[in-house]
Amino acid sequence: MSQLDRTFAALADPTRRAILARLAEGEATVTELMEPFDISQPAISRHLKVLETAGLISTIRAGQARPRRIEAEPLSEASNWLEQYRRIWEGNFARLDTLLVDLQNPTKD
Known part of the structure; x- marks a missing residue:
């Protein structure tokens, strides 16, 4: 399974x-x-294990306490992956906007 998955x-x-x-x-x-x-x-611990396995959080060793913190890199990779599709959809919407304007304002030949 890939990091993105x-x-x-x-x-x-x-x-x-x-x-x-x-x-x-x-x-x-x-x-x-x-x-x-x-x-x-135990249910929270299972969720934390999934997040830690995915690299989304890490555990800090601070004496008896073991606080968790967020790790940005995997989220950044997911954001970059989604960004390419956002650009595709924005291009599609821009073409649709142009088509709608053309349909609303037909030119006389």
């Missing part, structure tokens, strides 16, 4: 996206990450 597979789950959104604000422990969810610690 792991990234999108990890992002497919809304809980994992919410965890990433929280980590975008700063490092957090498992306990802190559990707070907004009504799920067990």
